[in-house]
Amino acid sequence: MKILVIWRLLTVGGVNAGWRNRAIYFKKYGIETEFLYTTDHGGAHIMQDVSTIYLTKDINEIVAIIKKNRYDAIIVVDTKNAFKWIRKAKFMGPVIVEARTPELLKLTPHLGNFRGIHPEKIIVPSHYQKRLVSIISQNVPIQVIYNGLDTSFFRPLAEEEADMDSIPIQPPDKKIIGWIGRIDKRKNWQMLIEIAKKIKKDRKDVEIWLIGGAQSIQREEFIEKRETENLTDIIKWFPVIPYQQMPSVYAKIRMSKGCTLATTKCESFGNTFIESMGCGVPVVAADIMPMNELVIDGKTGVLFSDQMVEKAVKSIYKILDNDKKQQKMSINAIEHVQKNFSIEHVAGQYVELLKSLDITKQQKEDGGEMHD
Structure with a gap:
């Protein structure tokens, strides 16, 4: 079986990370995955x-x-333009739609008009996203399939396994907070700045690693703000870290007795959350969907309410100031991801869907009608 995934953005982010894991897993079942992008974002x-x-x-x-x-x-x-391309190519096989944009206004154009194509299903990565999509599209079945993680790759590395000499270098006597993602409005880097200001006033034993954002729209604003607020000593920015190096990055955060932090306002899933937990790093995030679908408050991380800086900082300190709790959360997080988000557990659902669509397609080719 051979499938094509069309997405406009070739980014370093959750959508591509999730599809990378799926593509590797699909090969085991004889499913070859190819990707078509229109814009390169590194x-x-x-x-x-x-x-x-x-x-x-x-x-x-x-x-x-x-x-x-x-x-x-x-x-x-x-x-949205993909449906026009598919129609022009006179493709007669099954089409699946994935809805990943977590903002209603931005998602609507991609689901509002299928240009004569009749999707078999709409796949979403969370129950939060299912609620969102159901507002726009009411005639196509919607199925939740979580992003899966390759837990043989994203796992808690021992010090001798991790690349300790690569950037970022773990500083002595510092607890690391990892903040991973694009530098844009939705990821809410402005809140990170405020959190960093508060932590810098409180203590000297913390360093924040901002991973990613090399091609982000608001990177220049972030650079200026970090400098004017005198935060270059506490927020270390690493614009490009190869995906293959991330397990070592998470290992350094875990070994420092730290955590990862998400200040994002909304997500359709949150790949970095399961990557972090899969590597034994507790997550601090807002208590909103889908974050609370992924992180178990008090067990695999800490959830804070109301996007408030004070509450976020207190949640971080619950982990940083209690090594035993951090270690227990680390163990819980690993078990949680292996049980609920391993690629074997999650992508198997996608394989079943694809195999059933292939059977449907063959039946149509053998005598049924195919959609236009």
């Missing part, structure tokens, strides 16, 4: 050792790719 290294990648905005080239490769199914991730 994410090629995530997929380069896994799958074939096409990167083009040329409609004729896109149509030729779809025709030439004779895919068994196409999966469209938040890319």
Whole structure:
């Protein structure tokens, strides 16, 4: 079986990280996954050792790719123009839609008009996202399939296994808070600044690692704010860390008796949460969906309410100031991810869906009607 995933953005983020894990797992079941992107945002290294990648905005080239490769199914991730390309290529197989954008206004254009294509299902990564999608699209079945994690890769590395000499270097006598993601409005880096200011006033034993954001829209604003607030000593910024290095980064955070922090206002899932917990690092995040679908408050991390800086800082200190609690949360987090978010557990649901669609397609080819 051969499938094509169409998404406009080749980014370093949760969507591509999740699909990387799926593509590796699919191979075990004879499912070959290829990817088509229109815009490069520095994410090629995530997929380069896994799958074939096409990167083009040329409609004729896109149509030729779809025709030439004779895919068994196409999966469209938040890319409204893809339905036009599929129709122009006269693709007659099953189409699945993935809805990943967690903001209603931005998601609506991608689900509002399928241009004559009739999707078999809409796949969402959380129950929060299912609620959102149900507002827009009421005629297509919606199924929740969580992102899966390769727990043989994202696991708690021992010191001798981790690349301790790579950037970022773990400082002595500092507890590390990891903040991972794009530097934009939704990820709410402004709140991180305020949290850092409060922690800097309180103590000297903390360092914050901001991982990512090399091509983020608001990176210049962040750089200026970090400097004007005199936070360059506590917030260390690492714009580009290869995906393959992240287990070592999480290992350093865990060994420092630290945690990861999310200040995001909304997410459709939150891949960094399960990566962090899978590597034994507790997560501090807001007590909103889908964060509270992923993090168990008091067991695998701490959830704070109301997006308030004071409450976020107190939640962080619950972990940093109690090594035994941090270690217990670390163990709980690993078990939680292995049980609920391992790629074997989660991607198996997707394999079942794809296999059933393939059977449906064959039945149509054998005598039934195919959609336009």
